Amino acid sequence: MIIRRGTAADRPRALQIWRDAVDATHGFxxxxxxxxxxxxxxxxxxxxxxxxxxxEDGRAAGFLIMDGDMIDALFVDPAVHGRGYGTALLNHALTLAPEALVDASEQATNALPFYEARGFVRIGRSETDPQGRPYPLIHLRYTG
Known part of the structure; x- marks a missing residue:
């Protein structure tokens, strides 16, 4: 799988992936x-x-956004979950930040198993999201 830099023209597709993924995994x-x-x-x-x-169809299947060592966003179109796109994006993130950090929603049942199965360990927890909403986050760091 090839990871490529996105352009302004990719933003609508990335937003649609985010919406579809959140609707599929963030029912809370x-x-x-x-x-x-x-x-x-x-x-x-x-x-x-x-x-x-x-x-395989040439359309974006997932996206990654980094902020230094922090994985700010990693989402895959739910129509292609389980096909390795998320892992490919995560592996790319680790080339950019070998000791990457990520915050995973405690209530999204797919996020923690995904990261923990790939070498991330829990380093903390917040009761709320950054805006103070009641959506706990688990803080993780890659340890290999």
Whole structure:
């Protein structure tokens, strides 16, 4: 799988992947919080550096956003979960930041097993998300 830098033209597809993935894995979000977070993500995407992995059909299947050693976002289209796209993006993140950090939602049942199976260990927990909403986060670091 080839990881490539995203362009402005890739942002709508990345946003659709984010929406589809969140709708499939974050059923715990209230409709109001889901809408508010969607607006924040749209603003975030306007300036974020995207890394993408394309699917067999040539369309982006997932994306990664890094901030230094922090994996800010790693999402894969739920239609292609389990096909290695997330692992490919994570491996790319580790080439950029060998001691990567990531915050995973405690309530999203797919996130923690994904990261822990790939060498991340828990280093902390927050009761809320960065905006103070009641969505606990598990803080993880890659240890190999």
């Amino acid at each position: 979000l209230t409709p109001q919080d889901r809408a508010e977070i969607d607006g924040m993500v749209q603003q975030f995407f306007a300036e974020a550096e995207l890394w993408l992995v394309d699917g």
